[in-house]
Amino acid sequence: xxxxRYAVASSVGLRQKTSQSRRWCFxxxxxxxxxxxxxxxxxxxHGRRAFRLARMSGLKYRRLKPSAEPGTTSVLSMRQSPxxxxxxxxxxxxxxxxRSDEPxxxxxxxxxxxxxxxxxxxxxxxxxxxxxxxxAGLLELxxxxxxxxxxGVAAAESxxxxxxxxxxxxxxxxxxxxxxxxxxxxxxxxxxxxxxxAALLSVGLDGxxxxxxxxxxxxxxxxxxxxxxxxxxxxxxLLDEPYANLDQEGHVxxxxxxxxxxxxxxxxxxxxxxxxxxxxxxxxxxxxxxxHE
Amino acid sequence: MSSPLxxxxxxxxxxxxxxxxxxxxxxxxPVLFALMVATLFPxxxxxxAARLARVASGVSWVIVLLASLLSLDVLFxxxxxxxxxxxxxxSQQPLAVLVAGKILLHWLATAVPLIVLSPIIALAxxxxxxxxxxxxxALLLATPQISVFGACAAALTASLHRSGILLSLIVLxxxxxxxxxxxxxxxxxxxxxxxxxxxxxxAAGGILAVAFGPLVCASALRMSAS
Numbered sequence: 001x002x003x004x005r006y007a008v009a010s011s012v013g014l015r016q017k018t019s020q021s022r023r024w025c026f027x028x029x030x031x032x033x034x035x036x037x038x039x040x041x042x043x044x045x046h047g048r049r050a051f052r053l054a055r056m057s058g059l060k061y062r063r064l065k066p067s068a069e070p071g072t073t074s075v076l077s078m079r080q081s082p083x084x085x086x087x088x089x090x091x092x093x094x095x096x097x098x099r100s101d102e103p104x105x106x107x108x109x110x111x112x113x114x115x116x117x118x119x120x121x122x123x124x125x126x127x128x129x130x131x132x133x134x135x136a137g138l139l140e141l142x143x144x145x146x147x148x149x150x151x152g153v154a155a156a157e158s159x160x161x162x163x164x165x166x167x168x169x170x171x172x173x174x175x176x177x178x179x180x181x182x183x184x185x186x187x188x189x190x191x192x193x194x195x196x197x198a199a200l201l202s203v204g205l206d207g208x209x210x211x212x213x214x215x216x217x218x219x220x221x222x223x224x225x226x227x228x229x230x231x232x233x234x235x236x237x238l239l240d241e242p243y244a245n246l247d248q249e250g251h252v253x254x255x256x257x258x259x260x261x262x263x264x265x266x267x268x269x270x271x272x273x274x275x276x277x278x279x280x281x282x283x284x285x286x287x288x289x290x291x292h293e
Numbered sequence: 294m295s296s297p298l299x300x301x302x303x304x305x306x307x308x309x310x311x312x313x314x315x316x317x318x319x320x321x322x323p324v325l326f327a328l329m330v331a332t333l334f335p336x337x338x339x340x341x342a343a344r345l346a347r348v349a350s351g352v353s354w355v356i357v358l359l360a361s362l363l364s365l366d367v368l369f370x371x372x373x374x375x376x377x378x379x380x381x382x383x384s385q386q387p388l389a390v391l392v393a394g395k396i397l398l399h400w401l402a403t404a405v406p407l408i409v410l411s412p413i414i415a416l417a418x419x420x421x422x423x424x425x426x427x428x429x430x431a432l433l434l435a436t437p438q439i440s441v442f443g444a445c446a447a448a449l450t451a452s453l454h455r456s457g458i459l460l461s462l463i464v465l466x467x468x469x470x471x472x473x474x475x476x477x478x479x480x481x482x483x484x485x486x487x488x489x490x491x492x493x494x495x496a497a498g499g500i501l502a503v504a505f506g507p508l509v510c511a512s513a514l515r516m517s518a519s
Binding site: 116136139163164169180181183188190293 | 308
């Protein structure tokens with residue numbers, strides 16, 4: 001992998017040379033703990049200009065009490081201001097959906113940042129699948145049905161791909177998992193560092209790579225579909241009932257895949273009818289209620 | 294980062310070609326159907342060669358048209374049912390191009406064997422040899438538009454559990470011009486005329502269908518899926 005051309009600054013430090021001096025050192029770091037020696041950019045400035053620079057950087061900074069001893073650090077700042085934070089991977093506002101004048105769900109609003117997993121819970125018929133299909137852009141929204149933003153851009157104009165796994169796996173029964181994944185990755189691309197073989201191994205399909213899907217069990221087909229999601233070069237996963245048909249070991253597998261994806265800076269929205277409870281750290285929950293009386 | 298369009302297009306062709314190969318028995322169905330119907334005509338009309346020869350070109354056309362309807366029904370239905378249409382729509386690739394790939398493969402798998410078979414059927418029914426090359430040429434020009442119209446109808450009925458007669462009801466009226474000009478071209482040759490005019494009209498219709506058909510087909514699929 002080539003190193004990034006530029007790093008994203010997430011903190012700004014201001015350091016007074018001595019408690020009496022009006023000279024400040026302005027530096028930019030990539031983490032809250034950045035000190036002057038790891039700084040990406042250091043400017044030695046005089047007096048108020050340091051604060052102006054810090055303000056212009058758009059990052060929130062806070063000057064701590066100057067330390068008593070001259071010559072030691074007094075600083076500092078940190079915390080990203082909301083203005084420069086990257087927009088959420090997906091955000092919905094006032095979203096509602098109705099099919100031939102019968103309301104299915106909504107209005108609802110939520111935003112999902114990188115690293116988050118959202119579990120959509122609800123009874124059968126509460127509109128979980130419909131919500132996921134709407135978010136994936138498979139169902140058209142009517143007038144005044146709210147809006148969906150993908151990384152700050154209206155979903156219809158967004159160039160960002162996503163991975164969608166519905167009730168049907170999207171895989172051909174006549175083909176083997178390996179052949180199916182070859183098509184999936186030619187259609188949507190392959191994530192950097194991923195390979196079809198590794199994806200199939202990691203979902204536990206070793207030994208079944210070349211068996212036609214027709215001869216695999218429902219759980220194994222689900223695993224093959226998950227391997228396809230896993231190798232897609234996308235940040236946002238939309239998984240409808242990822243736990244369905246899977247055994248206990250499979251549940252753990254899905255939890256692990258989701259955690260890894262979140263740790264990598266991805267996000268996922270998954271649905272469940274409430275029988276399974278995912279063991280994922282920091283999972284957010286959204287409850288959907290049935291509309292009909 | 295999605296993959297290049299060409300990669301997606303040929304990936305789809307490769308996937309569907311493997312699927313067709315695994316179900317190659319089904320692919321033969323239209324050919325067997327055509328052969329069967331061709332043998333029924335002499336039995337029904339009687340073995341009188343002159344009478345058969347008079348209807349041979351028309352009968353060949355009707356057989357090819359009906360046989361190419363046979364495999365249309367499953368063209369998109371399997372993709373709708375197993376969710377791979379969703380996968381294609383979610384990918385950032387233009388659906389019309391992917392649909393064009395599917396139509397191309399359908400034409401290769403259904404129409405091309407029928408075109409190869411058509412001289413044999415026509416000659417067996419006693420059509421004069423002079424008409425054979427025109428028959429093949431006219432079929433080459435007419436079958437792409439029949440495939441495209443068929444695909445549009447298949448897209449419209451893809452979400453129905455069984456399309457039954459509906460598919461034929463949509464396709465046959467659309468295919469009538471191709472049938473008239475195609476059979477007309479062969480008849481013109483048989484009476485010693487120049488078939489250029491009907492053949493050009495067939496070609497024009499084919500170009501129009503191939504250029505705009507996939508777009509129509511893609512929006513029909515979007516419509517029937519939501």
